[in-house]
Amino acid sequence: MLHVTEADVKRLLPFSKAIELVREAYVRLARGEAVNPPRVLLSVPGGASMFFMPGHVYGQGSVAVKVARVNAANPKVSLPTVLLTIYAYDAITGVQVAEVEGEWLTAVRTAASTAVATDILAGKSVKVMGVFGTGREATTHIPMLRLVRDFDKILVYSRDKGRRELFAEKMSRDHGIPVVAADSPRRVARESDVMVTVTTSDTPVFDGRLVKPRSHVNAIGSATPEAREVDNELVKKSTVVVDSRKQALETYGDIIRPIREGAIRESEILELGEILNRKMKVVHRASDVTLFKSGGLAVLDAMITDYVLGKLVPQERAKGARA
Amino acid sequence: MLHVTEADVKRLLPFSKAIELVREAYVRLARGEAVNPPRVLLSVPGGASMFFMPGHVYGQGSVAVKVARVNAANPKVSLPTVLLTIYAYDAITGVQVAEVEGEWLTAVRTAASTAVATDILAGKSVKVMGVFGTGREATTHIPMLRLVRDFDKILVYSRDKGRRELFAEKMSRDHGIPVVAADSPRRVARESDVMVTVTTSDTPVFDGRLVKPRSHVNAIGSATPEAREVDNELVKKSTVVVDSRKQALETYGDIIRPIREGAIRESEILELGEILNRKMKVVHRASDVTLFKSGGLAVLDAMITDYVLGKLVPQERAKGARA
Secondary structure (H helix, E strand, C coil): CEECHHHHHHHCCHHHHHHHHHHHHHHHHCCCECCCCCCCCECCCCCCCEEEEEEECCCCEEEEEEEECCCCHHHHHCCCCCCEEEEEEEEECCCCCEEEEEEHHHHHHHHHHHHHHHHHHHHCCECCCCCCCCCCHHHHHCCCCHHHCCCEEEEEEEECCHHHHHHHHHHHHHHHCCEEEEECHHHHHHCCCCEEECCCCCCCCCHHHHHCCCCEEECCCCCCCCCCCCHHHHHHHHHEECCCHHHHHHHHHHHHHHHHHHCCHHHCEEEEHHHHHCCCCCCCCCCCEEEEEECHHHHHHHHHHHHHHHHHHHHHHHHHHHC | EEEEHHHHHHHHHHHHHHHHHHHHHHHHCCCCCCCCCEEEEECCCCCEEEEEEEHHHHHHHCCEEEEECCCCCCCHCCCCCEEEEEEEEEECCEEEEEEECCCHHHHHHHHHHHHHHHHCCCCCCCCCCEEECCCCCHEEEEEEHHCCCCCEEEEECCHHHHHHHHHHHHHHHHHHHCEEEEEHHHHHHHHEEEEEECCCCCCCCCCCHHHCCCCCCCCCCCCCCCCCCCCCCHHHHHHECCCHHHHHHCCCCHHHHHHHCCCCCCCCCCHHHHHCCCCCCHHHHHHHCEEEECCHHHHHHHHHHHHHHHHHHHHHHHHEEEE
């Protein structure tokens, strides 16, 4: 059995390839050529919440299940809030073939998914990207979205002033683009053409009324039934697209609560895979905003894990042959 | 992280302890002190079917998920039909603590579950045990059921004459009790006071009309929506008890089909944990048979895994201290 490390994933998975794989996973799922059963949640009172996320793309050599463990108190004992492991099995025999460290893979596939959505939903001539959050996923989103759009500037906001300034400085340096720490969420909401919220917030992170017409918002952080990253004002004026309608209606507060509160009807929600599959153009009124809400699909992990294993297995074989 | 082998499990888990743990798991689940979310199934067309089974008993140190992979064609490539791995995580932080080889543990917990059911549902003075099947689970059921009842004789039937004779011979020798290979299912059904079906059959393995009044049947093999081990005749004259009502109504052909065919009503089905928890006595008419149908609960795996890890971790620590 292979043990696949974060370093292996970094080495074997270029960002552009991740975008291609994620787009294909959405299309295959929309065509019924992949399976993404509802994730299972198990919560330990006073302890970790765990998600079990199996997925498979028909015809691929492996089935993957991602096991996510989340405990906001983990940093107190020097552990990450979220721990992610992906187990891969031979699709025919079921023999376990690999255990994959899942944190980097997830941050990449999530940003790739946002890039796929942004590519199809955002206008072509955008100038400013706005980012809420400074965690690992914020780090992957900045270079990833630049693969689908040219930005002049990136605005970053998070509640901790020191952290957002450090993050902006590092991102500017790493990616050779002006990244500015904004003093308020208001500034980011007003000036951005494309926004990404990658937070663990329970309440909306900006005022939806401030968002410019024809801009595009990706809300891809908190995805539990009571948590929200965006408000009803934004949802009301948006064409809403989700990664999975079923998962959205069961688990995303950003979808469940606006429906419950009458800000949007269930029938108005579109699914990204359907749009990609039918090569639909999302036509919206001039004043409209597009909103992509995503909590992450197991089938994306399965698609990417299978790709990484495919790159790794011949190398392992070659090593064996030389030994 | 610990890698727990079959040999570790054999060494650390006495059969009598397994019965005690399984009984406690059923009671804790019935009291709402454990979680056993619905198992997730993922089927690969032309390949393996995989079940993901998370479970946890509140207050225990670990959460376990069993991943079962089943492919009836595996023996053609010298692999077992069923592959079972249990992953255990720290209940508070979510850190993975162990990977456990699950085949023996499952065979023991399944037999222990049957023993718990038999202990509470079968008459006290029984003489003959009948077993359908000669696989690993048949092997654990014979010594396990002898811990809750005294039998004079055991009858065994499986379709392959050579295999059932070998199995009977080996079991007689290993356990010092007459184990007889029966020439027909009819003989087993007619003569047994307690029966166990541990088969992968899709169709009933004996004629329910032949079963003696007041006998007890454990149907614990096939548990998919279309498969049956017992017929409507048996179900009609039985008090029916299941390991989980929810799981039974969703996945056990032996429950779903008799309901659909009018042989029994959903409301008549009892749950083992409720009986154990309320210390209910299952009162039945003189002519009645009791039937226990079980497909296996993740919470039993979680309970036993936690016990095995508890036995192992101090040993590992002691080893570390000596090193």
